[in-house]
Amino acid sequence: MHRIFEISTSGPGLYEITRDVAGWVEGEGVLTLFVRHTSCSLVIQENADPEVQTDLAAFFERLVPPSDDASMSYLTHTYEGPDDMPAHIKAALLPTSLQIPVVEGRMMLGTWQGIYLFEHRRRPHRRLVVAMLR
Amino acid sequence: MHRIFEISTSGPGLYEITRDVAGWVEGEGVLTLFVRHTSCSLVIQENADPEVQTDLAAFFERLVPPSDDASMSYLTHTYEGPDDMPAHIKAALLPTSLQIPVVEGRMMLGTWQGIYLFEHRRRPHRRLVVAMLR
Amino acid sequence: MHRIFEISTSGPGLYEITRDVAGWVEGEGVLTLFVRHTSCSLVIQENADPEVQTDLAAFFERLVPPSDDASMSYLTHTYEGPDDMPAHIKAALLPTSLQIPVVEGRMMLGTWQGIYLFEHRRRPHRRLVVAMLR
Numbered sequence: 284m285h286r287i288f289e290i291s292t293s294g295p296g297l298y299e300i301t302r303d304v305a306g307w308v309e310g311e312g313v314l315t316l317f318v319r320h321t322s323c324s325l326v327i328q329e330n331a332d333p334e335v336q337t338d339l340a341a342f343f344e345r346l347v348p349p350s351d352d353a354s355m356s357y358l359t360h361t362y363e364g365p366d367d368m369p370a371h372i373k374a375a376l377l378p379t380s381l382q383i384p385v386v387e388g389r390m391m392l393g394t395w396q397g398i399y400l401f402e403h404r405r406r407p408h409r410r411l412v413v414a415m416l417r
Numbered sequence: 418m419h420r421i422f423e424i425s426t427s428g429p430g431l432y433e434i435t436r437d438v439a440g441w442v443e444g445e446g447v448l449t450l451f452v453r454h455t456s457c458s459l460v461i462q463e464n465a466d467p468e469v470q471t472d473l474a475a476f477f478e479r480l481v482p483p484s485d486d487a488s489m490s491y492l493t494h495t496y497e498g499p500d501d502m503p504a505h506i507k508a509a510l511l512p513t514s515l516q517i518p519v520v521e522g523r524m525m526l527g528t529w530q531g532i533y534l535f536e537h538r539r540r541p542h543r544r545l546v547v548a549m550l551r
Numbered sequence: 552m553h554r555i556f557e558i559s560t561s562g563p564g565l566y567e568i569t570r571d572v573a574g575w576v577e578g579e580g581v582l583t584l585f586v587r588h589t590s591c592s593l594v595i596q597e598n599a600d601p602e603v604q605t606d607l608a609a610f611f612e613r614l615v616p617p618s619d620d621a622s623m624s625y626l627t628h629t630y631e632g633p634d635d636m637p638a639h640i641k642a643a644l645l646p647t648s649l650q651i652p653v654v655e656g657r658m659m660l661g662t663w664q665g666i667y668l669f670e671h672r673r674r675p676h677r678r679l680v681v682a683m684l685r
Contacts, residue, residue, distance in 0.1 A: 285652060313449050313551050315581045315650050319661030321597045327513045328505065329455045334494040335505050341491055342481070342506050347610070357609055360602040371596065371603050372610050379595045380650045382449050382514045384419055384549040391547045393453030413659045415652040417551060417581050417685060447583045447685050461647045462639065463589045468628040469639050475625055476615070476640050516583050516648045518553060518683040525681045527587030551685055 285415040292402040292410055295344070295366075297328065297336040300412070301398045308416055309388045316398070317380040317413045322370035323402045324377035325412065330397030340401075347372045370403035377401055385416060419549040426536040426544060429478070429500075431462065431470040434546070435532045442550060443522045450532070451514040451547045456504035457536045458511035459546065464531030474535075481506045504537035511535055519550060553683040560670040560678055563612070563634075565596065565604040568680070569665045576684060577656045584666070585648040585681045590638035591670045592645035593680065598665030608669075615640045638671035645669055653684060 286307055290298055308314055318325050329335040349365035350358045360368045381398065384391040392398075400410055420441060424432055442448055452459050463469040483499035484492045494502045515532065518525040526532075534544055554575055558566055576582055586593050597603040617633035618626045628636045649666065652659040660666075668678055 285654060313447075313549055313581075315652060317650065317652050317659060319659065319664065321595065321661070321663055326509050327455065328509060332494055335502065338492045338494050338502050339506060339509055343509075345491075346480075346614075357613075358606045360600055360606050368603065368606050372607060375594050375596060375607055375611075375645060377509060378512075378646075382451065382516060382650060384449060384451050384547045386419060391451060391453065393455070393545070395455055396453065411661070413652045415581055447581075447683055460643050461589065462643060466628055469636065472626045472628050472636050473640060473643055477643075479625075480614075511643060512646075516585065516650060518583060518585050518681045520553060525585060525587065527589070527679070529589055530587065 285413060288412040288414060290400045290410045290412065291407065293407045294405055295402055296340050297399040297401050299397050299399050301330065304398055304414065305390060307414060308385050308390055311387065312385050312416045314383045314385050314390060315380060315415045318400065319411045319413065321374050322367065322404050323400060323410055324374055324379065325381045326377055326399050326401050327381060327396050328399055329395050331395055343373055366405045373403045419547060422546040422548060424534045424544045424546065425541065427541045428539055429536055430474050431533040431535050433531050433533050435464065438532055438548060439524060441548060442519050442524060445521065446519050446550050448517045448519050448524060449514060449549045452534065453545045453547065455508050456501065456538050457534060457544055458508055458513065459515045460511055460533050460535050461515060461530050462533055463529050465529055477507055500539045507537045553681060556680040556682060558668045558678045558680065559675065561675045562673055563670055564608050565667040565669050567665050567667050569598065572666055572682060573658060575682060576653050576658060579655065580653050580684045582651045582653050582658060583648060583683045586668065587679045587681065589642050590635065590672050591668060591678055592642055592647065593649045594645055594667050594669050595649060595664050596667055597663050599663055611641055634673045641671045
């Protein structure tokens with residue numbers, strides 16, 4: 284049982300997909316979510332205060348600045364734009380896939396856990412997430 | 418086949434759970450461990466020298482200082498304490514779930530690999546880890 | 552269905568294993584790759600421009616310098632060499648396991664996604680990766 288979710292993004296930040304995924308799972312097993320890209324990520328994060336998501340994006344922007352920042356002058360893969368190589372680095376630091384146990388048709392998420400696509404590129408993108416339940 | 422492990426924590430650092438998990442697995446499959454919180458993590462790390470665990474926690478404390486540190490003044494989600502938003506950031510940087518192949522009733526861990534809950538909050542917490550074997 | 556892949560490494564950097572893994576998978580399920588070590592990692596990264604891999608390794612070398620670097624003087628686990636504790640830190644920051652959905656005998660990787668072992672130690676190593684398809 285698998286399905287592909289499409290998420291349209293319009294710049295860096297977190298896009299919640301918890302509801303879409305919750306509506307699809309059933310039965311019992313482990314849900315795997317897998318993003319088919321190397322410049323965005325999947326994360327499980329607090330779903331209560333939106334400031335958590337803003338702060339998260341701000342932290343990663345500081346940890347991995349754009350490649351036209353002086354501190355990143357050692358980077359060589361820069362021809363796809365100043366946000367490209369940093370996006371690959373963030374994609375290494377953050378998950379490409381998530382695994383969530385499912386019991387009686389429901390994901391075993393904690394009360395404050397939401398599922399997010401974390402976009403690292405500035406331009407709009409159409410992102411594909413493969414879901415598989417086994 | 419699933420089970421929930423409870424771990425009591427008393428401040429930041431690594432808490433080993435290898436033995437508890439090893440005593441529960443059986444047969445063959447992939448073990449998923451999933452932590453139902455956004456301010457702690459699960460990691461696989463060296464189990465030989467306890468200094469590795471101390472050094473790990475020290476590195477992450479420096480990489481993500483408390484929000485009352487001057488370098489973190491851009492953070493906005495600060496009303497739950499100076500260790501709260503940094504805990505969410507560490508929870509994004511480190512795994513929320515682990516997957517370990519199981520063969521003939523044993524996890525395929527390497528000789529030096531142990532399983533740890535990595536607590537990021539200062540106050541005592543009771544943490545829930547869902548284990549599922551498929 | 553499981554198998555162990557052996558990868559010989561000769562210093563820090565990314566070693567591609569996509570083709571070996573692709574030749575082994577079949578049918579449908581979720582592929583788990585698990586590395587049995589605490590000083591190397593598994594990552595999914597861009598497979599087009601080799602400079603991405605060089606830049607990735609360069610970023611992590613700066614984020615986690617050798618323990619004989621002045622900025623790392625707080626580390627205590629140093630007797631296995633200046634690249635040892637940083638390797639454990641990188642192994643916490645980067646995945647120990649990967650999960651990839653498999654449909655009709657093929658991994659659902661995106662066009663630009665390759666699978667890599669990321670070696671963090673300087674001396675040559677023989678690395679074991681357990682593959683399991685469920």
